[in-house]
Amino acid sequence: MESILSFLETHKDRYLRELNEFLAIPSVSTHPQNAADVRRCADWVAEHMRIVGMENVQVFQTAGHPVVYGDWLHDPGKPTLLLYGHYDVQPAEPFELWESPPFQGTVRGGNLYARGAADDKGQVFIHLKAIEAIIKNAGRLPVNLKLIIEGEEEIGSEHLESFVSEHKDLLKADLVLISDSSMFKKGVPSICYGLRGLAYMQVDLVGPNKDLHSGSFGGTVHNPIQALAEIIAQLHDKNGRIAIPGFYKDVLPLTKKERAAYRKLPFSEKEYARDLGVKQLYGEKGFTTLERVWARPTLECNGIVGGFTGEGAKTVLPSKASAKISMRLVPNQSAAKVAKLFEKHIKKLAPKSVSVTVRSLHGGEPAITPIDSPGVKAAVAALEKGFGKKPLYQREGGSIPIVVQFKQLLGIDTVLLGFGLPDENAHAPNEFLNLDNFFGGIRTSVHFLHELPHYMNGRHR
Numbered sequence: 001m002e003s004i005l006s007f008l009e010t011h012k013d014r015y016l017r018e019l020n021e022f023l024a025i026p027s028v029s030t031h032p033q034n035a036a037d038v039r040r041c042a043d044w045v046a047e048h049m050r051i052v053g054m055e056n057v058q059v060f061q062t063a064g065h066p067v068v069y070g071d072w073l074h075d076p077g078k079p080t081l082l083l084y085g086h087y088d089v090q091p092a093e094p095f096e097l098w099e100s101p102p103f104q105g106t107v108r109g110g111n112l113y114a115r116g117a118a119d120d121k122g123q124v125f126i127h128l129k130a131i132e133a134i135i136k137n138a139g140r141l142p143v144n145l146k147l148i149i150e151g152e153e154e155i156g157s158e159h160l161e162s163f164v165s166e167h168k169d170l171l172k173a174d175l176v177l178i179s180d181s182s183m184f185k186k187g188v189p190s191i192c193y194g195l196r197g198l199a200y201m202q203v204d205l206v207g208p209n210k211d212l213h214s215g216s217f218g219g220t221v222h223n224p225i226q227a228l229a230e231i232i233a234q235l236h237d238k239n240g241r242i243a244i245p246g247f248y249k250d251v252l253p254l255t256k257k258e259r260a261a262y263r264k265l266p267f268s269e270k271e272y273a274r275d276l277g278v279k280q281l282y283g284e285k286g287f288t289t290l291e292r293v294w295a296r297p298t299l300e301c302n303g304i305v306g307g308f309t310g311e312g313a314k315t316v317l318p319s320k321a322s323a324k325i326s327m328r329l330v331p332n333q334s335a336a337k338v339a340k341l342f343e344k345h346i347k348k349l350a351p352k353s354v355s356v357t358v359r360s361l362h363g364g365e366p367a368i369t370p371i372d373s374p375g376v377k378a379a380v381a382a383l384e385k386g387f388g389k390k391p392l393y394q395r396e397g398g399s400i401p402i403v404v405q406f407k408q409l410l411g412i413d414t415v416l417l418g419f420g421l422p423d424e425n426a427h428a429p430n431e432f433l434n435l436d437n438f439f440g441g442i443r444t445s446v447h448f449l450h451e452l453p454h455y456m457n458g459r460h461r
């Protein structure tokens, strides 16, 4: 262990150089024009898996972007860990808001800035370097390991579910580990035990069959933008609750224990509001901010388009208006069920003066993972050694759709070990990974791989 940890210390510069190669590939999964970059990134991941000592490395084609697999399976007496992550990233636009180029890793103030630095290339790379340090120094890993790094997480992991169900034997394991979330705050490591789900919808309204002169026709037909605004305005009630009938029916209430635990966390609503530049926070009445973001469902309008939006003025009564509306879901809501309720309600709200279509773009199920499992105990021990501090337990508001599918298809529980930070600007300009978290993450990963067999074999404690 000593030689592994000192190896880490002496290779820090190389780690940054290599991670920057990974970050330089614009693997934006949603952009068709980046498809070749996504492919090149999959090949980079595969090559790097081989470099760090993984075996049977393969790039699997799917109907979408490739999945990269590699393993190291040498000890049938030891547990098998399945490590999941994603090499695709969100678009970097708007480019002009970046202080340094998004696809050129740049260190400023102890942070590494680039698209994907935290979500999720940096966190995938953390584990690759832990694996490398162990294999280079000890000649072998303390567990059996399988890696599956996908290229479609940011677009809903559309083809991963069928990949998993078609490769059940290949992916067979005792535990899944995912590093694609955040620590509670800087210097405060955490174990995440819950993620929200997602139902992402598009609503299209059509009024008149063409754009009209707003003088000649204004006052004769319902402007679809107005109709859309009227619909959207009815989706929440005065208490910030979602006004779709049946929406809350399957919501798992927070337990008393959870509510008490969240209140003890080092969190200030005032500071939170200040950091976000708002005078007042907003959300469902009767719940704290942490409760709302971790354990309550929400409905957000992600974008509205319609009519004239260019420079200057144009007097037009538009033919069409659209909105992208997503709902974050909590256990035990189902994405498909909620999508149906949403569609039914929108159709009911829509006035006769316009025609409306509702489509589901993608979905993912919410997840709760056990916190008293051997895997979590190993993670607690590893974080304590890697960061010198006991982690706390939290949930997250984001979604990782595959977590539930690993449980349903393979019967495997997941441990969520995040090395990002809540203010890391994921999906936004100036995304960063904190370098203390980067190096602490590599140490933690090394410790986790060593702790796991003790806990999983039930020999320990």
Ligand code: BES
Binding pocket: 119, 120, 153, 154, 155, 156, 157, 180, 181, 182, 198, 363, 364, 396, 397, 398, 399, 400, 401
């Ligand atoms: N890494 C995030 C998930 C996440 C975000 C976990 C915040 C914990 C905290 C992931 O890459 C992501 O962005 N997921 C999407 C999923 C969606 C496209 C189905 C999300 O949450 O919007």
Ligand code: MN
Binding pocket: 086, 119, 120, 153, 180
């Ligand atoms: Mn991610």
Ligand code: MN
Binding pocket: 090, 119, 154, 426, 427
């Ligand atoms: Mn993401």
